[in-house]
Every structure is written in structure tokens, then in C-alpha cells.
Amino acid sequence: MKEARAWSQLRSETLIETPWLKIARDVYVKPDGSEGLYTYVDIPGSTMTIPVLESGELILVRQWRYLMQRSSLEFPAGGLKPGMSPLEGAEEELREEAGYAANSWEKIGEFAPYNGVSNEYCHVFIATGLEEVGVEPESTEEIEVARLTVDELRRQIVSREIWDGMTINCFALYELRNATK
């Protein structure tokens, strides 16, 4: 299979910076020498964790998604902070969003959720040996923890009750990993 041809970065500038992301604009050059502009989301990686209880149930969190004006049921996830490893980020998000700590972590994949617009990779973990450690009071007002069986999750994806792409993505990696193990 021939390799698709590379576009290379010539220059990059940050147009906007918030605590969560930057908006950057690059000047790139194509193999034929022509130049173009690329405006995109410049963001450190993220993590998403599939917490698996001994019963086989999976833990998800429901939160309000402002941009879609709906609540969404998702695996615990979050952006990496500078200097934080993916595993450290996943541990922090599992504790802060779902109120759990885990004895055992397994990285099962990584993917780019939105590669045309954002340079983010999402690192995917399975967490087992779960222990409830409780969430901070301010979190409980905005995030609700739910336990679903694998079958319930499949059904809620088909029925579109679960509509977060990254959650569907991680669940697919989980199912494929279990099928090929």
C-alpha cells in the first residue's frame, strides 16, 4: 500500500489560549510546494477509563454537555495536564468523576477522536479491583455515577441514549479486546 503524501509544517502560531485548549494556526506546505493555512485545536492528550466491577458491570458518569444541550452518559475521562502521564491522568479522573480507586490498570488502546480538527490522542484504560473512595461534594451536584451491564451498554448505544463518540469508541475497543483475548 503506497503511503499517502505528507504535508509539513512551516510555521505555527497560537491564536487563542484557554485553561483547557489552544487554538493554533499553521502554515503548511504540500508535496507539490503549495502552501496553505490550517486552524486547529492544540491540546494535550486525554484519557478515558472503562471501570469494570467484579460483577462485570461497567461504571459510567452522566454529565451535562453544554455544547449539545443534553446530558450524556460516558466513561470517566479528562484532559491530561502538563507533566502528567496518561495513567496518572486516568487515576485522577476515575477518582474525581466517579469516586473510585483501582488496584489494576491495563492500557488497551489509543485513538484520535477528531483528527481533522484536533491533535488529541485519547489513551484508553481498563480499571479493575475497584474501591469506592467517594467524590468531592461539589462534583456530586454535576456528575451522577451509573452502573451498566455490557448488554445494557450495547442496547443504549443502539438506541442512541449513549451518543458520546469517545465512549462508543472505548466500548468497541473493550469488546474487541475481550473477543480476541
Add this chain to the structure above:
Amino acid sequence: MKEARAWSQLRSETLIETPWLKIARDVYVKPDGSEGLYTYVDIPGSTMTIPVLESGELILVRQWRYLMQRSSLEFPAGGLKPGMSPLEGAEEELREEAGYAANSWEKIGEFAPYNGVSNEYCHVFIATGLEEVGVEPESTEEIEVARLTVDELRRQIVSREIWDGMTINCFALYELRNATK
């Protein structure tokens, strides 16, 4: 299950506009009355199509992903243009990227690939009754068409050769739809 609490939009402004997307910033208000700023990608919806040949093989396209500096194998996809229905957009992308027309279209789902940062919904179609119509000469330099069996696709997701989140997502919807049919 209690509903997560809504954050509402107070004001919105466009900070950057390109031919493909806008960067917008909203002032929102939380249920407790506090206000905040939300900077995000404001973009029309998109489509991704799973083209299924009579053999059961699926058609994917390989293209260079500038932001990740790698080539990526993905289902044909693209952003919706103003006034274009999801089906019209999917038909156009299938023809332009992969060089196929389809007799039969089935919408099997929709999801938000990146709901914390972008307001995009991706509409997912299966296309069958495929006929090769050829691609434009300029497209062939940048996009290569590939045919994969369902098993090959599963393996390439597990091995991380396929790492585009939206493609993994659509494949998961395809597998779930076939399992529950």
C-alpha cells in the same frame, strides 16, 4: 435517574472563521447563577459512510492526517455544507473520496465525536448496491481506496493500524446493528 443540570447560553461571539469551521466563545450561566466562558469549535454536522460490497468487504480511504503527521485508514467522511442534507453530504463524499455511487442508503446512527470541544454530530450511513464511478484526477494523488473484510478491520483496530476514532465508532455501530438485526 436524575437529570444532570443545564448550563445555558447567555451570549455567543465568533472569534475565528475559516472555510471549514468557526471558533466561537460563549458566556454561559450555571444553575447556581455563576457565569463562565466556553471556547469551542462551531461546525455544521458531518457524515461518515460504511460502504459494503456484495462480498461483505468494506471500502475505506487512506489519507494524510496533517495534525498527527501520519496517514490514516478511514471510512469516507466529510463536513456538511450549508443547505445540504446528511444523505446528500454522504453521497457526495462517497463519490469524491472513494469513487463510488450507491443504490441503497441506510442511516444507522449519529454520535458526537468530540462533545467537550465541538458541537458536531456525525451522521452514520451504510451504503450498498455500490457502483464504481471513478474519482477526480486530483483526488487520486492524495487518497487511496482500500477494501477490507470485517475481520481485517477488527484486527487493524486491535493492532492500532486503524486509529481514527470516528472510523472505530462507525464500525462499532455497524457491528452492533448486524448483531441485533
